[in-house]
Amino acid sequence: MGILVNENTRLIVQGITGNEGSFHTKLMLDYGTKIVAGVTPGKGGMNVHGVPVYDTVVEAVKEHPEANSSIIFVPAKFAADAVYESVDAGLKLVVVITEHIPVHDSLEFINYAKSKGVNVIGPNCPGAITPGKAKVGIMPAHVFTPGPVGIASRSGTLTYEVSYALSRAGIGQSTVIGIGGDPVIGLTFTEVMEYYEKDPQTKALIIVGEIGGDAEERAAKMVEEKRFTKPVVAFIAGRTAPEGKRMGHAGAIIMLGSGTYKDKVERLESVGIKVAKTPFELPKLVSDAMKSL
Amino acid sequence: MKLFEFEAKEIIKNYGFEVPQSVLIKKGDDIEKKIKEANIEPPLVVKAQVLVAGRGKSGGIKLVKSIDEAVKTAQILFETPIKGIKPSFILIEKAIPHENELYVGIVIDRSLRMPLVLASKYGGVDIEEIARTKPESIIRYPINTVIGLRSYEARIIGKSIGVTGKALNSFEKFLTTLYKAFIEYDAELAESNPLAYLNDKVLPLDLRITIDDNSLFRHENYAKTEEERLGENTEYEIKAHELDLAFVELDGDIGVLGNGAGLTMTTMDLIYEYGGKPANFLDMGGGADAEHVKTCVKFLLDYPKAKKIFINMFGGITRADEVAKGVVMALNESKVKKPIVIRLTGTNEEQGREILKKAGIEAFNDPIEAVKVVVSK
Numbered sequence: 001m002g003i004l005v006n007e008n009t010r011l012i013v014q015g016i017t018g019n020e021g022s023f024h025t026k027l028m029l030d031y032g033t034k035i036v037a038g039v040t041p042g043k044g045g046m047n048v049h050g051v052p053v054y055d056t057v058v059e060a061v062k063e064h065p066e067a068n069s070s071i072i073f074v075p076a077k078f079a080a081d082a083v084y085e086s087v088d089a090g091l092k093l094v095v096v097i098t099e100h101i102p103v104h105d106s107l108e109f110i111n112y113a114k115s116k117g118v119n120v121i122g123p124n125c126p127g128a129i130t131p132g133k134a135k136v137g138i139m140p141a142h143v144f145t146p147g148p149v150g151i152a153s154r155s156g157t158l159t160y161e162v163s164y165a166l167s168r169a170g171i172g173q174s175t176v177i178g179i180g181g182d183p184v185i186g187l188t189f190t191e192v193m194e195y196y197e198k199d200p201q202t203k204a205l206i207i208v209g210e211i212g213g214d215a216e217e218r219a220a221k222m223v224e225e226k227r228f229t230k231p232v233v234a235f236i237a238g239r240t241a242p243e244g245k246r247m248g249h250a251g252a253i254i255m256l257g258s259g260t261y262k263d264k265v266e267r268l269e270s271v272g273i274k275v276a277k278t279p280f281e282l283p284k285l286v287s288d289a290m291k292s293l
Numbered sequence: 294m295k296l297f298e299f300e301a302k303e304i305i306k307n308y309g310f311e312v313p314q315s316v317l318i319k320k321g322d323d324i325e326k327k328i329k330e331a332n333i334e335p336p337l338v339v340k341a342q343v344l345v346a347g348r349g350k351s352g353g354i355k356l357v358k359s360i361d362e363a364v365k366t367a368q369i370l371f372e373t374p375i376k377g378i379k380p381s382f383i384l385i386e387k388a389i390p391h392e393n394e395l396y397v398g399i400v401i402d403r404s405l406r407m408p409l410v411l412a413s414k415y416g417g418v419d420i421e422e423i424a425r426t427k428p429e430s431i432i433r434y435p436i437n438t439v440i441g442l443r444s445y446e447a448r449i450i451g452k453s454i455g456v457t458g459k460a461l462n463s464f465e466k467f468l469t470t471l472y473k474a475f476i477e478y479d480a481e482l483a484e485s486n487p488l489a490y491l492n493d494k495v496l497p498l499d500l501r502i503t504i505d506d507n508s509l510f511r512h513e514n515y516a517k518t519e520e521e522r523l524g525e526n527t528e529y530e531i532k533a534h535e536l537d538l539a540f541v542e543l544d545g546d547i548g549v550l551g552n553g554a555g556l557t558m559t560t561m562d563l564i565y566e567y568g569g570k571p572a573n574f575l576d577m578g579g580g581a582d583a584e585h586v587k588t589c590v591k592f593l594l595d596y597p598k599a600k601k602i603f604i605n606m607f608g609g610i611t612r613a614d615e616v617a618k619g620v621v622m623a624l625n626e627s628k629v630k631k632p633i634v635i636r637l638t639g640t641n642e643e644q645g646r647e648i649l650k651k652a653g654i655e656a657f658n659d660p661i662e663a664v665k666v667v668v669s670k
């Protein structure tokens with residue numbers, strides 16, 4: 001099982017002929033992800049690692065009607081257009097890897113996608129992986145193993161760190177999603193939690209948050225209201241980050257006094273979610289949480 | 294990117310909304326001549342154009358009664374650093390007598406994914422301060438971007454903070470104009486504080502617009518002037534900016550370099566957890582090559598607050614061998630010697646360790662062990 005990406009994923013890679021697009025197409029294929037087509041305007045007719053390239057998403061979908069998802073490696077300036085293109089072509093999941101997309105663009109394409117019933121993951125994210133089934137993203141495959149723990153994370157590298165620590169402790173993952181480091185993103189913690197709640201493979205969830213915004217607080221509310229009933233543990237990056245400075249990610253900023261580490265931890269703990277002091281405590285916390293089931 | 298007050302006011306004025314009559318003075322201008330040419334009658338307000346917060350409290354805004362006094366005050370302000378920055382521009386405005394000050398701002402609500410209008414009848418102090426002391430006075434009104442901010446919504450917001458009569462029409466025009474600027478300039482923040490509430494109109498006494506850095510390719514005229522605006526940044530943050538590095542200065546003594554924002558922040562947190570203090574945040578980003586790693590390491594070697602250096606990398610897209618190569622290149626090229634501790638894991642870690650070993654550096658696999666060592670050095 002797992003959520004959002006799995007053995008039924010039929011993927012289109014937008015920006016497939018670029019450096020990153022082509023490199024990660026190879027790695028995703030190696031992992032067993034079913035990539036049916038690639039799109040780069042003006043490069044139709046080419047082939048990238050055996051994947052046929054089309055000029056438009058509509059053409060790709062016409063030739064490969066089984067396509068249901070898209071991953072975007074298009075430069076920031078053109079990324080919004082790429083999202084609209086896949087939404088209008090009828091794809092149901094769009095994963096936006098691209099970093100530095102203007103926030104007003106994200107705002108508009110995310111709302112548009114939502115109105116059409118399309119899920120957007122990202123922007124500025126590593127994508128999603130259901131270990132052993134499919135990888136739709138840029139994460140290093142070897143750190144993941146199949147198992148019962150879902151991970152939703154605002155950070156890329158930290159997600160790998162946490163998954164690696166779990167795998168080494170013999171705890172596998174159901175689906176790992178990097179939801180993205182931008183201020184405005186598609187699926188947030190609460191939205192992926194709705195999927196994890198329904199997924200029989202997922203027995204527990206790890207939330208990897210960071211300072212800025214109120215996504216973690218909203219996740220806590222969902223647990224409080226019993227809309228998410230599986231065990232949850234968390235880690236929040238940025239305990240020592242100063243206020244008003246952007247810490248690498250556009251969304252990792254404490255603004256107007258809100259989004260602080262302290263507020264997030266207090267809110268999570270108030271609903272019984274244990275917060276790890278370091279990511280390396282997570283394997284023990286999550287396995288304890290599962291034992292108490 | 295923060296715009297100067299005078300630039301933000303220019304935008305609003307060009308959209309057809311009245312702002313206080315003013316003249317912009319550049320360093321070296323004949324101030325008296327410029328004021329007289331602009332034909333502004335005292336009393337005047339002399340305002341240093343700096344981007345740091347708390348300009349008023351830091352003495353950057355002065356009320357004067359005569360042109361003579363304005364000239365002297367402007368000369369003094371040009372030489373007075375405000376939080377370390379001397380202004381390059383001074384705005385001299387006609388003083389507007391008023392009794393009521395409002396707050397109006399537009400930001401992006403991350404959870405609603407909509408622009409959000411914030412308004413309060415208690416302007417003149419920071420919104421943070423209002424949120425602390427009179428949270429119930431803040432009106433929050435989300436805007437649907439498909440239809441934009443409609444005039445009737447602006448009137449509802451105006452009424453809810455006590456604006457009535459003729460001034461309500463003026464408020465409606467002001468807020469729709471501010472929203473237009475918010476959208477067209479890709480703003481993260483568009484704010485007037487204070488917005489003077491006069492008998493028959495509102496008038497923005499101060500105005501701030503912050504453009505989303507990611508959208509600067511659409512606002513090239515401002516992008517060109519980036520270095521003039523590094524107001525709140527420290528010397529090393531400005532240097533880092535020139536090198537295109539994601540760097541934030543902190544107060545400790547351990548230079549930190551990580552790959553990925555979350556991991557780098559976590560590295561800072563780990564150092565604190567084990568009794569040390571980070572001197573900075575520096576994220577090499579995803580997929581860094583040896584050349585970029587070299588730039589980062591050399592930067593930390595030259596950065597005086599960092600007495601020792603801790604590199605924490607988890608290879609995904611970034612390859613450990615590239616990082617190792619970059620580290621060795623930096624150490625060979627730099628004359629500065631500092632203790633350096635490296636944790637290296639992930640893609641191509643064996644090759645990476647080998648490269649470091651040849652240069653006499655033993656890389657760690659366990660981050661906690663590595664942190665303990667760097668803290669104790």
